[in-house]
Amino acid sequence: MTKSIVQRDERCFFCGRTIGLERHHIFPAANRKWSEKYGLWIWCCHEDHTGKDGVQYNRKKADSLKRLGQIAFEARHSHDEFMAIFGKNYI
Numbered sequence: 375m376t377k378s379i380v381q382r383d384e385r386c387f388f389c390g391r392t393i394g395l396e397r398h399h400i401f402p403a404a405n406r407k408w409s410e411k412y413g414l415w416i417w418c419c420h421e422d423h424t425g426k427d428g429v430q431y432n433r434k435k436a437d438s439l440k441r442l443g444q445i446a447f448e449a450r451h452s453h454d455e456f457m458a459i460f461g462k463n464y465i
Contacts, residue, residue, distance in 0.1 A: 379413035379446045380439075386419040387439075388429075396423045398430075400443035401460055408459050412451075414443045440464040 380400065385392045395417045399409035409415050416439065422428050429435045444464045447456050457463065 376410055376413045376415075378415050378417075379450065380442055381416045384417055386422050387416040388422040388435075389419060391419040394420055396420060398423050398439075400439045405460055409443075412447060414447060437464065 381387055384395065386395060387398075396419070397415050398418045399406045400414045400416065401409045418429060424430045427435075429439065441464045444456055444460075453463075
């Protein structure tokens with residue numbers, strides 16, 4: 375399991391809970407493997423992950439995480455590399 379480069383603590387990124395955690399890959403679907411490879415994921419409780427207002431269904435939350443993920447990635451790699459892998463600028 376690759377360590378997250380976005381979050382250090384093993385607690386829900388949104389509410390701080392420490393039990394029942396799930397991994398949320400910041401760049402899903404076809405980019406999920408890259409999220410895993412580069413540590414672009416966070417911990418979420420079930421409610422904040424897939425609940426009614428969870429990041430899976432809340433575009434505002436998802437887009438905010440994509441911005442944070444890009445910033446974290448580009449602190450370690452180049453913007454050009456980010457664009458080559460993910461194909462979209464979120465900043």
